[in-house]
Amino acid sequence: MSANLNPSPEFLSGLRALYHTNTNLSDLSPKENADSPWYMAAAIAFAAANRPNAVPVVFEYALTTVPKEEHALRLQIARKVRDGVFKAGMICGFPRVINALASLHKATPEELKDKETLRDRSMSVEQATKQGQAYFESTYGDTTAKTQSFLWDIFPDLEYYVTSFAYGFGYAHNSATSPIETSYAMISALIATDMPTQIAWHLAGAVRNGATPGEVRGIRNIAMTVSKEVGVVWKDEVPDVKDEGSVLLDH
Structure with missing residues (x-):
């Protein structure tokens, strides 16, 4: 095509x-x-x-x-x-x-x-991080700690962004x-x-x-x-x- x-x-x-x-x-x-x-x-x-x-x-x-x-x-x-x-x-x-x-x-x-946005724009970073961590764990299971440690090691900002914003604000909203x-x-x-x-x-x-x-x-x-x-x-x-x-x- x-x-x-x-x-x-x-x-x-x-x-x-x-x-x-x-x-x-x-x-x-x-x-x-x-x-x-x-x-x-x-x-x-x-x-x-x-x-x-x-x-x-x-x-x-x-x-x-x-x-x-x-x-x-x-x-x-x-x-x-x-x-x-x-x-x-x-x-x-x-x-x-x-x-x-x-x-x-x-x-x-x-x-x-x-x-209007589907997501709650008043969500705090702390709430997003908690939500993101829960969703990360549901997705990665017993590999969660290893995966997050890997992300943190290669660049701490990456792990923080992935957990709090990509997962917390983005993916976890259902x-x-x-x-x-x-x-x-x-x-x-x-x-x-x-x-x-x-x-x-x-x-x-x-x-x-x-x-x-x-x-x-x-x-x-x-x-x-x-x-x-x-x-x-x-x-x-x-x-x-x-x-x-x-x-x-x-x-």
Whole structure:
């Protein structure tokens, strides 16, 4: 897919099927369609791969799976894409997120746009740090101390920022994207930007946050399919998740 081409409905339907394996897509209810994370993962992979014009195409396709009178479900879709892309910005870079969200904004109906922040702007740094530490622990499990020590060792400011702001203010907020979906957002952005070490971390983190290995693998497949379509080439093998939740390299 060149930079000027957008994904076709057939391509997007194929991505949707990668998550809903062994399911007749026409049997999914409007709520199941809105709850599904496939479109968020696809939008993030496009955004992270610097294809911002594809993001609203994914969004508009997702909207077709929910009747127009189902405002709450359509707003859920809009917020999930926006918040997922925002969270991915701490991985793929905010210039790409700005371009993706700007493109999405133009295509979003007025009634599906937010006028206020989803996050609490009055949250103190202490509150953010506490919230971030809890979310970090839920994601990294028994590797938390080792990972945070590593971040502190290479640059203390990095560990402080990651725990208090990236995790505390950014990732831990879950009104639009759940902890599982937040892990999916990280995985999609990391795959599209060829970061195998961190992909492995967050494949395992998604399972810790409650996803099944099969569901995680569906998100991985979506991100890889989008990335291949737009020309991403991985220098190393892309990690996969084992059924018990650990990771292995894809051969």
